[in-house]
Structure formats: structure tokens, C-alpha cells
Ligand code: C2E
């Protein structure tokens with residue numbers, strides 16, 4: 105679990121818990137509300153039902169009290185027998201009242217009947233006395249009875265009963281008692297101003313009455329509750345108070361109220377919680393998945409950010425990050441007292457490793473160099489790979505001495521043997537350093553980097569394996585060189601580079617061949633020697649163009665001199681380039697030149713360090729018909745081994761051996777040895793740089809008759825060669841004092 109998931113999980117779980125809690129509370133509150141509403145509704149219903157039941161009871165009494173005959177019999181004199189037959193017995197037995205009392209107009213208890221048994225006069229009077237408030241209420245309403253007017257008379261023929269009902273406790277039993285005024289049944293009868301008799305009926309609540317009531321209103325657990333002080337103990341019941349005539353509670357009618365809300369809650373809580381849990385689970389899964397995706401995105405963003413700013417091979421900062429750090433360092437300069445430095449680092453001859461051992465070896469070398477450079481840099485220094493074999497370091501806050509020490513450290517890290525998978529390799533590099541002081545901050549990052557490159561260039565041209573600090577003068581030199589490169593590009597494009605030819609002679613001074621030598625007359629700088637402009641072309645990426653230019657011209661010119669061999673210089677880089685053979689074949693086709701007339705002059709370095717590649721090229725050239733000449737023989741240390749290994753046709757003895765001839769006996773011995781060796785290997789041999797007749801004579805004596813040099817002719821224009829051939833093709837070196 106990552107820190108992020110931990111950070112997110114707790115709030116998520118809290119939210120889920122809180123939501124479930126909220127939902128539960130809402131459901132419980134809603135269920136409570138539903139229950140309350142249902143109970144209120146139930147209570148209203150029961151209340152109205154009780155009133156209706158009381159009305160029913162009153163109606164049951166009404167026929168016996170709204171009766172003219174009763175008015176007559178119960179008034180003076182009170183007819184007890186009649187009253188027993190028609191009122192008390194009837195109401196107790198026919199209608200089912202538990203107790204019936206008849207009072208006369210003066211509220212005296214005149215007759216009593218009880219289902220429980222006969223009541224004594226005193227007992228009956230005691231009971232009636234308890235009901236005095238009820239009787240009093242009825243008397244009050246009797247007083248309010250008005251004579252009926254015409255309108256009333258028309259509406260109802262039967263008089264309305266005057267009755268008052270209440271609940272009462274009699275002998276520990278709860279009764280519904282109704283006091284009814286005995287009235288004339290006739291609507292038209294006048295209201296008498298003397299009090300009428302009263303019939304009191306009592307219906308026992310407990311038992312049949314309550315049961316019938318409960319059945320009628322579908323109440324559960326219905327019962328009377330008499331011990332009012334224990335009401336609060338009976339939770340879960342609804343209590344409807346039963347009031348006596350004074351409004352005091354005599355008991356309560358209790359029942360089990362319905363709980364539709366709780367029933368609903370019980371029925372729905374399971375499914376709802378299941379759905380909620382499923383939703384919560386789904387939410388958590390979704391959230392987790394979302395989190396995983398988010399984490400993946402964050403990680404991949406970090407990865408791509410790292411990739412975007414770092415070099416894949418070495419893991420060092422890349423050019424982008426290098427430039428950013430450089431910019432930051434330059435911008436921060438103004439706040440600093442000390443300068444900053446930019447160092448440009450380049451491996452020497454890295455390309456040779458790539459060419460010789462393959463790209464994997466090249467990568468391995470770059471990786472190791474990267475590690476070494478990083479190991480000598482400190483916290484505040486950024487090491488970057490800028491591409492290929494180029495590295496750079498930005499060191500903020502450093503003084504000149506510190507920059508020199510850093511350059512030294514980098515060089516030491518670079519140079520020396522390196523354990524590689526293909527064997528031990530000796531690496532070296534060059535370092536260019538520029539110091540930017542706080543008052544130079546305005547030059548900007550790009551210019552600082554360029555200056556480091558200029559210094560690096562100087563370090564390389566001064567012999568590699570060293571470091572150089574940037575100086576303004578270097579800039580001028582570099583600018584001049586860049587200009588020269590541009591001029592050379594233009595010269596090649598415009599055909600301003602020409603070929604001169606230097607004749608080569610045999611023992612009889614007869615011209616047997618010519619060597620093509622490139623010439624460039626610069627419009628302002630005059631003649632620039634090929635020793636200078638050919639490396640320049642190779643440095644600025646013009647080597648292929650240059651090589652093809654010379655080959656094409658020499659091949660064309662060779663057609664002018666059918667009998668002559670034309671020597672063409674081929675640089676090592678030119679010969680090692682893939683496609684060289686194809687290019688040559690193409691030029692042969694294009695110009696119609698004869699390879700047998702052409703000698704390619706190569707140096708040791710063209711055969712150096714390329715294993716099979718060089719062999720294949722040399723073989724191909726031989727098969728195509730070219731002669732191969734090993735130039736500058738004796739200068740390199742491996743010349744001997746090459747002439748044995750490669751199918752060379754001729755060697756050219758270097759001028760450095762020829763020049764001392766006649767003055768230095770050793771050199772004569774060396775040249776003699778070379779000549780013998782060549783002959784032993786059946787190679788032809790030619791001396792170059794022959795300037796004097798003495799040299800010529802010695803060479804001839806040694807056995808090297810073929811020669812080339814100012815003694816015969818300097819390199820000349822092709823037309824001059826034409827003229828020379830036209831005159832018989834023989835060169836007569838001028839007689840010289842030392843020739844004699
Ligand atoms: P190289 O192949 O050794 O060419 C002979 C050089 O010696 C020429 O110099 C020539 O002018 C000079 N030379 C000839 N005879 C004498 C002499 O008696 N005394 C002295 N001191 N010098 C003599 P150049 O033309 O300046 O060429 C220099 C080098 O430039 C050549 O050396 C050759 O390596 C290279 N080069 C010239 N042209 C081409 C070219 O077209 N392609 C390539 N790849 N290299 C070329």
C-alpha cells in the first residue's frame with residue numbers, strides 16, 4: 105500500500121461509515137414518524153369510537169326516558185311499580201345495563217336495580233351520591249332547555265333526549281354512566297318548569313364492553329388501566345383517559361398501538377443494508393481501482409518526466425536538463441560573488457570503438473565513462489550526456505582554481521585503461537572550460553555552452569587528453585576556421601578545387617605515372633595546402649564530398665593519358681566508409697575510366713584497426729582492377745606487417761628517408777633494406793620527394809629506380825602533363841653541382 109492509498113483509505117472509509125450511519129438514522133427517524141402518525145390516527149379513531157359508543161348507549165336509554173307515560177308515572181306521585189316494570193327491569197334485563205337508578209324531581213333515589221343483586225336503599229343512595237356531579241350537570245342542561253319554537257317543531261316530531269354521560273368508579277369497578285332526563289316524547293309538549301325525574305344507567309366497562317369495543321376497532325391488547333400511578337411503567341401502550349363528570353381521570357383505556365414504521369423498518373432494513381453494503385463495496389472497489397489508475401498515472405508521469413530529462417544509456421541528465429541547470433546557474437549568478445563554470449567533455453577517437461567493436465561496445469564505453477564522470481562530480485555539479493560521446497558539466501559557484509581542479513579530475517577519470525567486455529581499452533578525452541563571472545551573466549546559457557565548446561575544440565586541436573580554458577582569441581580563430589569551412593564548401597560546389605599532377609619516372613626518367621594532388625586557391629588567402637584543407641573537410645563533414653570530387657576529376661583526367669598510371673590519394677576515413685566500393689564502381693561507370701590504369705594511394709591508417717573490413721575492401725579494390733600503393737612507407741610502425749598481410753602492389757618510401765640520402769649513411773642503409781624487402785615480396789618500390797640528382801643516383805644504386813620529386817617536376821596542371829607527353833614523355837632533371 106502506498107502512502108497515497110493510505111492517505112485516501114481513511115477518509116473514504118469514514119465517508120462510507122458516515123453515509124451508512126446517516127441512512128440508518130434517517131430510516132429510524134422516518135419509521136418513528138410513521139409510527140407517531142399512525143398512533144395519533146389510531147388514537148383519534150378510538151376517541152371518536154368511544155364517543156360513538158357512548159352515543160349508542162345513550163340511544164339505548166332514550167326510548168324509556170322520552171316517554172309521556174314515564175313523565176306521568178314518575179311525577180307526583182312516583183309510581184314505583186310502574187318504574188320497576190318499565191324502567192329499571194327493562195333497562196337491566198332487556199338492554200343489559202348493570203345498574204339502573206331512578207331519581208325523582210328532587211334527586212332522591214327512588215328505585216335501584218343491579219345485576220349483581222339487590223341493593224339496599226342505603227347502598228343505592230351511596231352509589232347515587234357518588235354520581236351527584238353527573239346529576240348536577242344534567243340539571244344544568246335541564247335549566248337550559250327552552251320552549252320549542254315553531255321551526256324546531258317542524259323539523260323534529262320526537263323530542264331530543266337530554267342526557268349526560270361520564271365514567272365513574274363504583275365499588276372499584278369502572279362504569280360508563282349515563283344520566284337521562286325523563287321528558288315528554290311529544291315535540292309540542294311544553295317544557296315544564298318543575299324538575300323532571302332522572303334515570304341513571306351504568307354499563308360496566310371491563311369484560312364484554314371493552315372486548316366488543318376492541319373487536320370493533322381492531323385494537324390489540326385492549327384493557328382498562330386503573331392504577332393511574334403506574335401508567336408510566338406500561339410502556340408501549342396508548343392510554344386514552346376516561347373522565348368522570350368532574351373531568352378527573354378514573355382510568356385509562358389502554359391498547360397496543362400499531363407500529364407500521366417499525367414493521368417497515370424491520371422488513372426493509374435487511375434488503376436496504378444489503379444494497380447499501382453492495383454499493384459501498386462497489387464504491388470502494390471503484391475507488392481502489394481509480395486510485396490504482398491514478399497511482400499508475402502518477403508513477404508513469406514521474407517515469408516519463410525522468411525519461412524526458414535523463415539520458416537512457418547513462419542515466420545522467422540529458423541535454424534538456426543540462427540546459428535548464430545551465431540557465432538556472434547563469435540566472436543565479438547575479439546573487440553570487442563567485443563565477444560558475446561550464447565544462448564540455450569529448451572522448452577522443454570514440455568513433456573508432458564503434459567502428460571496430462560495434463555499437464554495443466560503443467554503448468558500454470559511454471556507460472562506463474558516464475559512471476566515471478559522475479563519480480568525480482560533487483553535489484552542486486550537474487553531469488550530463490549531451491549526445492554521442494559528448495558530455496557536459498555545470499558547476500555553479502566555483503573559482504578559476506576550482507574549475508581547473510574539476511577539469512583535471514574529469515580528465516583523470518576519463519583517461520586510462522578501461523576494463524571492457526571486448527578487452528582493456530585505453531580511453532582519453534578532452535575538456536573545454538569556460539568561466540562565467542557574475543558580471544558576465546548577460547552572455548546567457550547558449551553562449552556559455554558555445555564557449556565551452558570552443559575551448560574543447562582548442563583542447564582537441566592542441567593534442568587531445570588535455571583541458572583548455574576559453575579565451576576570447578580562440579573565438580576569433582574558431583570563427584576564422586568556420587569561415588574557411590564555408591569557403592571550402594563553396595569551392596567544392598563551384599569546382600574551385602582543382603587537381604595538379606606530379607609526374608613519376610622510371611630508371612630512364614621516362615614518365616610512367618602521375619599523382620593527383622588537390623589544390624585550392626583561396627580567393628583571399630591564396631594557395632591553401634591539401635595537408636590543411638583535407639583534414640578540414642573531414643572535420644566539417646565534407647570528407648565524402650571531397651573524396652568523390654577528387655576521384656571524379658582524377659578518373660576523368662586519366663582518360664587523357666592512356667599509357668600512364670594515375671595515382672589517387674585516398675584518406676583512411678574515405679576508404680573505411682561504407683559504400684566506398686559502390687561509389688567507386690559508380691564513378692568508373694560514369695567516367696569510363698580503366699581501373700587498371702589507376703593506383704589508389706593509401707596510408708597505414710586506412711588498414712589500421714578494422715580487421716575483416718579492411719581486408720574485404722582491399723580485396724574488392726584488387727578484384728576491380730585497381731593497384732594499391734602503400735604511401736609514406738616506413739613512417740608508421742606497422743608498415744612491414746601490412747605489406748605482408750595485404751595484397752599491396754607498390755610501396756612509396758617516405759620523403760623523410762629520402763631527404764637525408766647522401767648525407768647520412770644510416771638512412772642509405774634503411775632505404776636499402778626497404779628496397780630489398782619490397783623486392784623480396786615482389787613489390788614495386790618508388791621513392792618520393794626526390795629533390796637532388798645525388799639522391800636520385802643513390803636510390804638507383806640501391807635498386808629503387810622509380811621516383812617522384814621536384815628534381816623531375818613539381819605537381820603541374822593536367823595540360824602540362826599533356827604537353828609533356830606530347831614531347832615524348834621524358835623528363836631530364838637539370839644537371840646539379842652535386843650530381844657530378
Ligand atoms: P603525399 O601523398 O605525400 O603527396 C606528396 C606531397 O609531397 C605533395 O604535397 C607534393 O607537392 C609534395 N612533394 C612532391 N615532391 C616533393 C619534393 O621533392 N620535395 C618536397 N618537399 N615535397 C614534394 P602536397 O600536394 O602539399 O600534398 C600533401 C599531402 O596531401 C599529400 O601527401 C597527400 O597525403 C595529401 N593530399 C593531396 N591531395 C590529396 C587528395 O586529393 N586526396 C587526399 N586524400 N589526400 C591528398
Ligand code: CA
Nearest residue numbers: 619673705735
Ligand atoms: Ca601520395
